[in-house]
Structures are given as structure tokens and as C-alpha cells.
Amino acid sequence: MASGTVEHAAEARLLTFDELRAALRQVGEERYHHQHPFHLLMHQGKLTRGQLQAWALNRYYYQSMIPIKDAIILSRSEDAAFRRAWRKRVVDHDGDANSAGGIQRWLKLGEAAGLDAARVASGREVLPATRYAVNEYLNIVRTRPLLEAVASSLTELFSRDLISLRMEKMRQHYPWLSGGLDYFEARLTQAPEDAAFAIEYVYEHAETRTQQEKVIQALRDKCDILWAQLDALYFAYVQPGWPPPGAFRVESEEKA
Amino acid sequence: MASGTVEHAAEARLLTFDELRAALRQVGEERYHHQHPFHLLMHQGKLTRGQLQAWALNRYYYQSMIPIKDAIILSRSEDAAFRRAWRKRVVDHDGDANSAGGIQRWLKLGEAAGLDAARVASGREVLPATRYAVNEYLNIVRTRPLLEAVASSLTELFSRDLISLRMEKMRQHYPWLSGGLDYFEARLTQAPEDAAFAIEYVYEHAETRTQQEKVIQALRDKCDILWAQLDALYFAYVQPGWPPPGAFRVESEEKA
Numbered sequence: 001m002a003s004g005t006v007e008h009a010a011e012a013r014l015l016t017f018d019e020l021r022a023a024l025r026q027v028g029e030e031r032y033h034h035q036h037p038f039h040l041l042m043h044q045g046k047l048t049r050g051q052l053q054a055w056a057l058n059r060y061y062y063q064s065m066i067p068i069k070d071a072i073i074l075s076r077s078e079d080a081a082f083r084r085a086w087r088k089r090v091v092d093h094d095g096d097a098n099s100a101g102g103i104q105r106w107l108k109l110g111e112a113a114g115l116d117a118a119r120v121a122s123g124r125e126v127l128p129a130t131r132y133a134v135n136e137y138l139n140i141v142r143t144r145p146l147l148e149a150v151a152s153s154l155t156e157l158f159s160r161d162l163i164s165l166r167m168e169k170m171r172q173h174y175p176w177l178s179g180g181l182d183y184f185e186a187r188l189t190q191a192p193e194d195a196a197f198a199i200e201y202v203y204e205h206a207e208t209r210t211q212q213e214k215v216i217q218a219l220r221d222k223c224d225i226l227w228a229q230l231d232a233l234y235f236a237y238v239q240p241g242w243p244p245p246g247a248f249r250v251e252s253e254e255k256a
Numbered sequence: 257m258a259s260g261t262v263e264h265a266a267e268a269r270l271l272t273f274d275e276l277r278a279a280l281r282q283v284g285e286e287r288y289h290h291q292h293p294f295h296l297l298m299h300q301g302k303l304t305r306g307q308l309q310a311w312a313l314n315r316y317y318y319q320s321m322i323p324i325k326d327a328i329i330l331s332r333s334e335d336a337a338f339r340r341a342w343r344k345r346v347v348d349h350d351g352d353a354n355s356a357g358g359i360q361r362w363l364k365l366g367e368a369a370g371l372d373a374a375r376v377a378s379g380r381e382v383l384p385a386t387r388y389a390v391n392e393y394l395n396i397v398r399t400r401p402l403l404e405a406v407a408s409s410l411t412e413l414f415s416r417d418l419i420s421l422r423m424e425k426m427r428q429h430y431p432w433l434s435g436g437l438d439y440f441e442a443r444l445t446q447a448p449e450d451a452a453f454a455i456e457y458v459y460e461h462a463e464t465r466t467q468q469e470k471v472i473q474a475l476r477d478k479c480d481i482l483w484a485q486l487d488a489l490y491f492a493y494v495q496p497g498w499p500p501p502g503a504f505r506v507e508s509e510e511k512a
Contacts, residue, residue, distance in 0.1 A: 031501050128480040129487060132388035135395055220502075224384040227500050228488075231385060235491040244483050245287050246476075 012209040020203055023216050028158040031223035034165075038230040038238065043165060045173030049114060050250030052174065054237045056110040057248050058130040060120045062229065063106045063183075065134050067093040072141045073149050085197055092190050105183035112180025125248035129232035133225050140221060147211060151202045151218035155226060156195035163187050268465040276459055279472050284414040287479035290421075294486040294494065299421060301429030305370060306506030308430065310493045312366040313504050314386040316376045318485065319362045319439075321390050323349040328397045329405050341453055348446050361439035368436025381504035385488035389481050396477060403467060407458045407474035411482060412451035419443050 015023065033039060038055070041047050047055075070089040077083050095101025107117040119125070141149040163184045170177045206212040236243040243249055271279065289295060294311070297303050303311075326345040333339050351357025363373040375381070397405040419440045426433045462468040492499040499505055 037498070128477075129385060129389065129484045132392040132481075132484060133385065136388040136391055139391055139395070221384075224500060224502075225388075228385045228388060231488070231491055231498070231500065232484075234496075235487055240490075240495055242293070242487070244480060244487065246480075 014206075014209055015212050017203050020206075020212060020215070021199060023212075024154055024157060024199070024219055027216060027219045027223060028155070031220055031227065032155060032158045032162075033223070033226040033230055034158065034162045036227055036230040036234075038234045039162075039166075041238065043169040043173075045169070047174075048250070049174075051233075051237045052177070053110075053113045053115050054243075054248050054250065055233055056106070056113045057115060057120050058126055058229065058233055060103075060106055060110060061123055061126045061130050062134050063093070063103055064121075064123070065138060066102070069138055069141050072138065073146070076141075076146050076149065082201075089194060092186070102183055102186065105186060109177070109180035109183055112177045125246070127232050127236055127247045128244060130229055133228040133232070137222070137225050140218070144218065145214075147202060147205050148214055148218040150198050150205075151215040152222040153198050154195060154202070154219045155222050156191040157199065159191045159195075160188060163191070270462075270465055271468050273459050276462075276468060276471070277455060279468075280410055280413060280455070280475055283472060283475050283479060284411070287476055287483065288411060288414045288418075289479070289482040289486055290414065290418045292483055292486040292490075294490045295418075295422075297494065299425040299429075301425070303430075304506070305430075307489075307493050308433070309366075309369045309371050310499075310504055310506065311489055312362070312369045313371060313376050314382055314485065314489055316362055316366060317379055317382045317386050318390050319349070319359055320377075320379070321394060322358070325394055325397050328394065329402070332397075332402050332405065338457075345450060348442070358439055358442065361442060365433070365436035365439055368433045381502070383488050383492055383503045384500060386485050389484040389488070393478070393481050396474070400474065401470075403458060403461050404470055404474040406454050406461075407471040408478040409454050410451060410458070410471075410475045411478050412447040413455065415447045415451075416444060419447070 038047075042052070042055070067090045070086060070093070074083050074086055074090070077086070091099075091101070093102040095104060107120055110120040111117055137152065140152055144152075167181055167184050170181065202215045206215050236247060237250060294303075298308070298311070323346045326342060326349070330339050330342055330346070333342070347355075347357070349358040351360060363376055366376040367373055393408065396408055400408075423437055423440050426437065458471045462471050492503060493506060
């Protein structure tokens with residue numbers, strides 16, 4: 001189940017905090033899904049309502065697994081201070097007495113796109129390839145060292161910029177989605193807080209250059225998971241447009 | 257991580273052996289990857305050498321995980337008679353003193369396609385989406401009841417026909433691959449033996465209609481895993497032709 005390569009750098013010197021952050025940012029430039037053609041079409045206003053529905057419905061599966069992913073990470077730390085900090089993520093997504101939480105907010109986005117919350121929440125029409133990619137995220141946080149599990153969250157270093165752009169473009173090109181953007185609004189502040197904690201954590205806990213390289217590789221692997229989800233959407237709903245048996249089908253192809 | 261739907265059929269009567277087999281065969285008609293456009297192109301002689309290389313290199317990851325999958329199933333049975341029967345599969349793929357085994361034979365296919373065995377075996381250029389789909393197969397056999405883990409192997413009910421056709425078409429359209437077909441030759445007898453054992457097992461051990469429906473669903477899920485691997489190949493190497501960062505790239509596009 002190995003993925004990618006980690007340089008043999010055991011004897012190399014440790015990266016400084018700034019160097020590590022720069023290396024992580026470089027991974028983002030190369031592999032984060034802000035560059036994916038599906039997102040480019042989205043931001044150019046070229047997706048149909050059906051394609052945006054397919055995106056919202058599939059990405060719901062990702063959203064719904066995030067607090068499970070974070071609960072796995074919680075379960076793997078013997079440090080109560082770490083767990084107190086990390087559990088914020090579970091609350092952010094599952095909600096509490098004061099807040100609906102990210103999963104409910106994502107369902108609002110689906111409704112704005114024209115899909116019943118119950119239909120989205122059922123997960124019945126999700127692409128198999130979406131499930132496989134997201135489940136691999138669970139595999140990673142279950143089976144790799146905690147350091148790498150934490151590092152795999154570091155795509156949040158890049159998400160604020162993408163979310164800001166996406167909100168602007170959605171309001172511009174798909175104004176009928178404007179009522180469903182609460183999820184993104186919340187992430188504008190949550191994601192940078194989480195990323196700041198996680199990057200401090202991996203810097204503090206990677207004690208060798210080899211471990212630092214594994215941190216960087218974990219981020220690469222997470223970027224691949226996000227990328228693969230958009231590949232699957234593009235293949236099924238844009239070009240050639242072949243959803244597999246049982247997956248969500250677009251009913252009308254009018255330009256959104 | 258739920259996938260698909262299982263009919264609520266607790267009170268329905270048990271299917272007979274013939275009915276269960278017919279239901280499983282129907283899943284194959286609808287979902288087995290013999291219908292996938294990548295295979296159709298392959299059998300029409302329309303794939304380039306580079307596309308066949310991408311197929312051999314990616315499917316190697318699947319082949320390499322099969323004995324691991326079967327070892328997980330072995331590890332989950334408390335019945336020595338079952339384990340004695342099932343371990344044949346590990347031997348078939350890993351080999352023994354008398355036989356190279358399926359993994360080595362697959363590397364020969366890769367060599368016939370023009371790829372170094374070491375390059376294929378490294379797994380470095382495998383599509384992330386291939387790994388996610390195959391790893392989901394491991395997830396299934398690890399986490400679902402043993403009955404369903406066994407049922408997920410039942411695509412072997414259909415593989416003989418596909419392999420026969422593939423060998424014929426490869427000799428016809430890609431004669432330079434002919435020296436690499438030992439893997440398929442061996443599977444012509446191994447797969448039907450394995451399928452006969454597994455279908456008897458699931459019939460004997462599914463004690464309710466609900467369990468029979470879960471057997472059928474496990475086969476559906478396995479078909480989806482095979483299908484998704486070809487979707488990923490098609491997307492990366494046929495149309496639009498976008499391998500993700502780090503994946504195998506076709507060097508020359510001459511018609512094979």
C-alpha cells in the first residue's frame with residue numbers, strides 16, 4: 001500500500017520552520033486541487049447546474065467523513081492537550097448546541113443547488129471512486145504514524161485562498177447558490193486556525209529529516225486524494241461523461 | 257462508509273442455489289468490467305502500446321494486493337478446512353517451488369508490453385485512483401463479515417470468458433504481447449475452481465435472505481472496484497488523457 005517515494009534523507013540536516021513551510025507550500029503549488037480542470041471550469045462559470053449538483057453530492061461524502069477522520073486522530077493520541085486542541089475539528093463539523101456544524105452547512109449548499117438534503121445525506125448516488133479516495137484518507141490516518149496523520153490535514157494551509165475565490169466566483173456565476181455558502185464562510189476562519197496548529201505540531205514532532213520528508217509526503221498523498229475526487233467528477237459528469245452504474249445522473253443539461 | 261443499498265428482505269424466502277447463482281450472474285451482466293469502454297477499445301485493437309503499458313502497470317498493483325487480500329481472508333476464518341482450501345489462492349499468486357505465481361507472470365506481461373519488471377514492481381507510477389480502488393478491496397475483506405469478504409471474490413464467476421476473449425484479441429491485435437500471456441493461461445483453470453468453491457461457500461453460509469442480499473451487494477461492490485480502475489485508466493490515458501502529478505506518462509503515442 002506504499003505510495004510515492006520518500007527521499008532517503010536520514011542524515012540530511014533538519015529543515016527550519018520556514019524551510020519546512022516553504023516545502024509544504026511547494027507541494028500545494030504543484031498538487032493542490034485549486035489547479036484541477038473541474039475547479040477551473042467552476043470558477044469560469046462553465047459548469048451546469050447538474051454538474052454542480054454532482055459535485056455537491058459527491059463532496060458531501062468527503063465532508064461527512066471528516067469528523068470520523070478527526071475522531072480517528074483523536075483516538076490515536078495519548079496527549080490530552082493535543083486531544084483538547086484537535087477535538088475542535090469534530091465540533092466544527094458535527095456542530096454543537098450553538099452551531100449547526102459543517103456537515104449540515106454542506107447540506108444547505110446541496111439544497112441551494114437543488115438537491116434534497118435527505119437525498120444527499122443518504123450517500124446512495126455517490127461515485128464509487130469518490131468513496132475509495134475518501135476511504136483512503138481514513139486508511140492513512142488509521143495506519144500511518146500520528147505525525148503523518150496530522151500532516152495529512154495540511155491542505156488547510158491552502159484552502160482559505162481557494163474558498164475565497166470560490167465564494168466570489170459562485171456569487172458571480174451561480175447566484176442561485178449564494179444562499180448555500182455558509183459552509184465556506186465558516187471555513188474562512190476555521191481552516192487557517194487548524195492549519196496553524198497542525199504546522200506547529202509537525203514541526204515540533206518531526207525529529208529527523210526523514211520524518212520531515214514523510215510529513216511532506218503525507219501532504220502530497222492528501223493532495224492526490226482531493227485531486228482524484230475531481231478526476232472522478234470530471235470523468236463522470238464533464239468528459240466523456242460516464243457515471244458508473246448506480247451513480248448520480250444529471251437530469252437536465254441546461255447551462256446553470 | 258456504507259455503499260449501495262441492500263433490500264430489506266429479512267422476511268423474504270431464501271433463494272435456491274440456482275436463483276442465487278442467477279442473481280449473481282445478473283450483477284455480472286450489469287456491472288462486470290467486460291463492458292467497460294477501456295476493455296472494448298482493447299478488444300477492438302484500438303489501444304496504443306503506451307495505453308497497454310499504463311494498463312499493465314496499474315493493474316500490477318491490483319495483482320500484487322490479491323494474495324494480501326486472500327491472506328486477510330485466511331486470517332479471519334477459524335475453520336482450518338476453509339483455510340486449507342483458501343490458501344491455494346495465495347499460492348497461485350505468490351508461487352511456490354514449482355511455479356512462479358501470478359504476480360511474476362503479470363510482470364512478464366509488463367515486459368512483453370515494453371516495461372522493465374523492476375519499474376512495474378516499484379509501484380511508483382501507479383495512478384492514485386488505482387491504489388484507492390484496490391485498497392478499498394482490502395478494506396472490504398478486513399471489515400465486512402467473512403461471508404461478504406468471500407462473496408467479493410465472485411467476479412471470478414465471469415473472468416474465464418473475459419480472459420478467453422482477451423487472449424484471442426491480444427494475439428490478433430497486439431501479437432508482440434503474445435509472449436506475456438502466461439498469467440491469463442493459468443487463470444483459465446484457477447479462476448473457475450476458485451469461483452466454484454466460493455459460490456458453494458456463500459450459498460451454504462448465507463442463512464437468511466438478508467445475508468444473501470448482502471452477498472449479492474458484495475459482488476456489486478467488487479464489480480465497482482474493477483470498473484473504477486478502468487475509469488481511472490481511461491481518464492488518464494485515453495480521454496481527456498490527464499494523468500495526475502507523479503503518475504506514469506506515455507512516452508510515445510504510436511499505434512500499437
